[in-house]
Amino acid sequence: MIVGAYCNTPLLYDPLKKEAVVPSHAIKRIALLTGGGDCPGLNAVIRSVTKTAMNDHNIEVFGIEDGFLGLITNRLRLLRNSDVSGILNIGGTILGTSNRDDPFRFVQTESGQKVIGDVSDTVVSHYHEHKLDALICIGGDGTLAIANKFSQKGLNIIGIPKTIDNDLCETDYTFGFNSAVAVAMDAIDRLHTTASSHHRVMVIEVMGRYAGWLALASGVAGGGDIILIPEIPYEIDSICQNVRQRNEYGKRFSIVVVAEGAKSKGGEMVFQKESEKPEESRLGGVGNVVGRQIEECTEIETRVTVLGHLQRGGSPTAFDRLLATRFGHRAVEILMQRKFGHMVALKGTEIFPVPIEKAIQQLKLVPLDHPLIKAARSVGTSFGD
Ligand code: F6P
Numbered sequence: 001m002i003v004g005a006y007c008n009t010p011l012l013y014d015p016l017k018k019e020a021v022v023p024s025h026a027i028k029r030i031a032l033l034t035g036g037g038d039c040p041g042l043n044a045v046i047r048s049v050t051k052t053a054m055n056d057h058n059i060e061v062f063g064i065e066d067g068f069l070g071l072i073t074n075r076l077r078l079l080r081n082s083d084v085s086g087i088l089n090i091g092g093t094i095l096g097t098s099n100r101d102d103p104f105r106f107v108q109t110e111s112g113q114k115v116i117g118d119v120s121d122t123v124v125s126h127y128h129e130h131k132l133d134a135l136i137c138i139g140g141d142g143t144l145a146i147a148n149k150f151s152q153k154g155l156n157i158i159g160i161p162k163t164i165d166n167d168l169c170e171t172d173y174t175f176g177f178n179s180a181v182a183v184a185m186d187a188i189d190r191l192h193t194t195a196s197s198h199h200r201v202m203v204i205e206v207m208g209r210y211a212g213w214l215a216l217a218s219g220v221a222g223g224g225d226i227i228l229i230p231e232i233p234y235e236i237d238s239i240c241q242n243v244r245q246r247n248e249y250g251k252r253f254s255i256v257v258v259a260e261g262a263k264s265k266g267g268e269m270v271f272q273k274e275s276e277k278p279e280e281s282r283l284g285g286v287g288n289v290v291g292r293q294i295e296e297c298t299e300i301e302t303r304v305t306v307l308g309h310l311q312r313g314g315s316p317t318a319f320d321r322l323l324a325t326r327f328g329h330r331a332v333e334i335l336m337q338r339k340f341g342h343m344v345a346l347k348g349t350e351i352f353p354v355p356i357e358k359a360i361q362q363l364k365l366v367p368l369d370h371p372l373i374k375a376a377r378s379v380g381t382s383f384g385d
Pocket of ligand 1: 037099163164165208209282283312
């Protein structure tokens with residue numbers, strides 16, 4: 001029974017779901033891509049999207065290789081059940097990813113020179129060439145910002161938020177974050193035993209470009225004594241005083257958890273390699289800077305560990321597998337409802353569609369009065385301020 005219309009497509013009443021739905025035959029072929037830095041849970045989402053689309057709606061799903069680069073170079077393949085079977089617990093992405101290739105600012109080499117051009121029309125024509133009815137983009141703020149531009153260019157886009165940084169607005173959690181926290185917490189636990197045995201200061205640098213969620217969560221979960229996040233510029237004197245005080249009352253070791261984007265009051269972020277494009281600038285080194293300064297001012301042996309890409313590899317945690325599976329399933333549901341230009345978002349325990357445009361307006365930074373910061377301060381953790 002036709003009960004209405006959405007975007008000129010008749011809506012049918014589904015007695016099982018007790019709601020109006022767009023008939024499945026309206027959407028036949030969709031594609032999905034994973035963009036930005038990889039993280040645990042991407043394969044779980046790919047599996048969930050593909051199986052939900054195939055099993056519930058008889059839709060063909062194409063996987064695009066290497067994020068938006070695959071749409072520029074026309075590299076996509078049909079995903080069969082066997083392609084997405086057995087990948088739930090595997091890290092990385094079977095599709096490959098890229099955090100460099102923005103079709104609106106695509107870098108090509110012409111006669112030995114690097115030229116930046118807009119190849120977004122190529123993407124649009126590949127989308128139509130393959131008769132795609134929608135494109136699911138799985139990514140963080142960079143990927144979703146590009147996805148949003150394609151939505152404005154008329155493509156039917158659905159977003160799924162991922163990043164170990166958890167810095168995307170409008171969603172309480174992105175998948176990948178929980179797994180990265182677990183890796184970092186485990187590393188902090190391991191450093192604890194060696195730090196206390198050798199009476200050393202152990203500095204651990206974790207990822208977190210502009211937002212300190214990962215350092216905060218892993219630092220609190222791992223019992224870090226000092227946690228430095230980009231949102232709270234640190235003072236080295238305050239850190240050293242804290243380390244000394246701990247020594248005075250018998251704690252002859254300290255654990256300092258540093259987000260790679262942390263900076264001193266009035267200071268700058270520390271880069272391994274700077275590039276014209278901010279997303280290509282490689283952060284890293286603040287752990288060594290802080291470690292050297294602590295050793296100089298406290299005269300306590302200080303060692304530095306940079307966790308790096310270990311945080312992005314390996315199997316997703318149970319939390320991320322569940323979130324990824326729910327996100328993938330819900331993404332197909334909102335796609336069937338033609339809520340294009342939206343991404344799925346976790347708010348409390350429920351998943352809702354939210355406009356991608358809203359999610360990418362700004363980064364979700366750690367509020368200074370966040371309950372975890374308050375709780376950490378109350379148990380004696382210093383933020384170096
Ligand atoms: O955005 C996720 C993230 O892991 C950041 O925390 C980090 O700064 C960046 O990616 C590193 O990217 P790449 O692997 O390209 O160096």
